[in-house]
Amino acid sequence: MTHQLKKEGKFTYLDVGEGKPIVVLHGLMGGLSNFDGVTHFLSKKGYRILLPELPIYEMPLLKTNVKNFSKYVLDFINHIGCDQVILVGNSLGGHIGLYCTKLFPEKIKALVITGSSGLYESAMGGSFPKRGDYEYIKKKAEDVFYDPAIATKELVDEVFETVNDRNKLIKTLAIAKSAIRHNMAKDLPKMNTPTCIIWGKNDSVTPPEVAKEFNELLPDSNLFWIDKCGHAAMMEHPEKFNDHLYNWLLSRKF
Secondary structure (H helix, E strand, O other), X not given: OOOOOEEEOOEEEEEEOOXXXXXXXXXXXXXHHHHHHHHHHHOOOOEEEEXXXXXXXXXXXXXXXXXXXXXXXXXXXXXXXXXXXXXXXXXHHXXXXXXHHHHOHHHEEEEEEEOOOOOOOOOOOOOOOOOOOHHHHHHHHHHOOOOHHHOOXXXXXXXXXXXXXXXXXXXXXXXXXXXXXXXXXXXXXXXOOOEEEEEEOOOOOOOHHHHHHHHHHXXXXXXXXXXXXXXXXXXXXXXXXXXXXXXXXXXXXX
8 A cells, every 4th residue: 555654643544535534444463455445445435544553462461452442443533533433344343343333332423344253253263373384374364265365475474473473472362352252242232323244255254144143133234245255355355345335335325
């Protein structure tokens, strides 16, 4: 991404386009570039796209949890001076978006989740990440996508570096436990914020049944599927993802 990162106080973020504010939340092993397609498209459609770097590895260990990340997002929304925003989140970012919406519904005009944790999560694939085993990490990264070629060497190297950094690994495991602890099944029926659910039909991290459950539990939600697609729909099929998202925003007059 060629846009310049802004650094203001505790926030580092991208700010692209002008118009209605959309705050985008990346996942645990994700980065701002995962949303390049969304940013490029929506910033030309009358939206201001804001992508904060979540302090995944900067928070003190005892504060490394979904609730504190949600408070960080609220602080960011206040920092940029917005009364209300649309939140878009993938994986852990979706979970943070859901929790933020639960805690601060007056700040969230609408929510968009894709491959979100919050009900069920198997990002570790049921096994502890093996430090030092590059091929194992490579296979795990490829399993996130329907098309394993999406897991470039650059992406695999980044994940490999994370799990071989002791501090980052401890924080990663703390977040994974927090995601399980902050299960939202009981909260969702009380959350009336309009929600767009976009899901890969071949997501093996948060399987299709999870999307159906989100759709059933959230009172005002719409579910859209993308075929031949894994856990990160906005990376694997950016055009289809954008079509679903933009058409939903238009239909809801957002």
